Amino acid sequence: MKTNNRQARFEFWNYIIEGFINESNVSVDTKVTEICRKVKQFLSLEYAAVYLYDPWKNSYFLHTDSEKDEEVLLSELAEEAVNMNNTPFDNRKIFSGKPVLKEQTFLDSLLISLEEDEVIVGYFFAATVNSEHMETNILEFQEVAGEISSVINSMNVHARMAQNANRFEVLYRVTAKFHSSINTNHVLGEVINTLKGVYPRFEYFLFLSQDFPSNGELPIKELIYNDNVTNKVSVHAFLTGEVQIEEDHEVSETCLYAPLKGTQGVYGVLQIISPAAVVFPKEEVEFITSLANAAGNALENTRLYQQSKQLIEDLQLINETSHTLNSNLRLIETTSFMNRQIKDKFGAQEIGFILYKEDEEEEYEILDGSTDYFLLKGSNKFLPTILDLLQKQHDSVFIGDFSIKYPNIPLPFHSVMAIPMVQSKQIKGAIIALHKQPYYFSFESFKLIQSLVHHSTLAFVNSMLREKLEHLVITDYLTSLYSRKYLDEQLQEHLKSDEQGSFLLIDIDDFKKFNDTYGHEVGDELIIQVANIMKGHLGKEDFAARWGGEELAVYLPNASMEDGLETAHQLVRQVEAFTEPTVTISVGVSSWEKNHKDLARSIFDRADEALYEAKKLGKNCVAKAKHTAE
Helix, strand or coil: CHHHHHHHHHHHHHHHHHHHHHCCCCCHHHHHHHHHHHHHHHHCCCEEEEEEEECCCCEEEEECCCHHHHHHECCEECHHHHHCCCCCCCCCCEEECHHHECCCCCCEEEEEEEEECCEEEEEEEEEECCHHHHHHCHHHHHHHHHHHHHHHHHHHHHHHHHHHHHHHHHHHHHHHHHHCCCCHHHHHHHHHHHHHHHCCCCEEEEEECCCCCCCCCCCEEECCCCHHHCCCHHHHHHHHCCCEEEEECCCCEEEEEEEEECCCCEEEEEEEEECCCCCCCHHHHHHHHHHHHHHHHHHHHHHHHHHHHHHHHHHHHHHHHHHHHCCCCCHHHHHHHHHHHHHHHHCCCEEEEEEEECCEEEEEEECECECHHHHCCCCCCHHHHHHHHHHHHCCCEEECCHHHHCCCCCCCCCEEEEEEEEECCEEEEEEEEEECCCCCCCHHHHHHHHHHHHHHHHHHHHHHHHHHHHHHHHECCCCCCEEHHHHHHHHHHHHHHCCEEEEEEEEECCHHHHHHHHCHHHHHHHHHHHHHHHHHCCCCCCEEEEEECCEEEEEEECCCHHHHHHHHHHHHHHHHHHCCCCCCEEEEEEEEECCCCCCHHHHHHHHHHHHHHHHHCCCCCEEECCCCCC
8 A cells, every 4th residue: 555655656756846847937836735735645634734945034934735724824934933842753853733733723733844955945744633643654754755855856956957047048148238338327227127027026226426427217326435324234335345235124124235346346336125024045145246246347347448438538638639739829819728628528617717926926817718707806715715725735626515615715616626737846827617516527527627737737838938928029128118119010000900199209308317316226217117107097009118218108099189198298297296206208299190191200200309399398398299291
């Protein structure tokens, strides 16, 4: 009888295993249910069930073929419940079945452990009303339990092999997609979609640093890793590069944090949230880790590609900028060009070009080409602070939120980049970029603008030196008035385009006596005083020049003879009133009109004649030229 029973069982076990292998989409749980139904027949039992270990929940769960069994038996069996009850059997693998019964009954029951490589993977439950039957056939029950273990183990081995093959296929497919993509969002999206396919019940988030571009479709959280959040599990995973697991008992959740790790660093953290408290099995953690590492390597490759591409673009920008700046631009052309470059490349809203005045580093000027905020003096309180900071640290300034660092200094902008223009270890000036949005400029942008300013500083200095040299060529060293040659050239141009003009020739009266009395140094100082008075009375379009020695000259574009005489009289009065020691001047005034064919030489000569008349009239006066050219 037992032999026949054993043969029947053998045939049934083969049927179960072959069915599991050959049928698609069949689970171990389904086959275990079939086993329970058949075992009742083999062993003449009223109740037969199997409790299988669920590694996700670290507990054993009921598998049976009938609702009748479910009414009597607990749905879950904890390991401690088995061990805490003394077994009436000598065999340590056989236990009392009472821990799984919902109520005390007349049933005679037992639990027999199911093992795989000496590890308990479940329990076989058997119960009958016939206690004699239980005692008589306990060895057969144990034999059947061993057979059930073998069958379940065979199915588990096959299931694991199939799962591993599937996981390898998933990893291969995902890795292939990773390697074919240079888009960060595509890589991260593929990670999330793959995990949703494998673990559909879980929720997923990506902790990424602020500089990761996002299309808004990914579940991204900002990764903040400062001193205040170092105890966060996500930060710990990022800093250590190791998987971290966190259990939140308040909301009954389990979170796994897998770092997205490449060969050169960690690029973010993948957060997986279970809807209930679970235990992540070792093989699942290994799979998630492999996927996260593949994603980390893909992100690293993507970023390296993007960085190399960006580096090429940056080098092209620097090269093009340097080439343009080295093409002998004037200073206003240089600042205007740099203004456009900084706005286009970095998105700055306000840009200031600051130049320290020579030999007075505490004094500075704001160059044309700067934006309105700097030119309209709205920066009066901000600039001294930032320029002082540049002087103290002799290095660039990068501030994400100026209002936090300097709350007492009014500034309608939050993001600040200030880069000194250093030449021969001396700060010649600075370029400042501002934006209203906090943390608008990335660190990469900051490094690039540093390089851009470094390469453009020489061009700035050359433009300034060129204009300074040009200014020296056309100005008088002593008075800083224009040279006679420059005034002559300008007059020639104005004769071609203006309707009229007035020319004043000025001579300091009795200048030789002052030189003889006070010396040449005082004489030079007197010439400077008269020149400064002249500058104060001239408009933007007027020209004042040192004509030679103590003679000075003024040309007033589009001015009539009356305008020239009025200016001359003002100068005579001002010079007498505000020079120390007091000197006087004599002025000869000539003019021209478009309908007369005047030459510059004629205008000069007539003014010289008028000056001679002023001297004859007793000096300290103005004389008008007697005629104009016909």
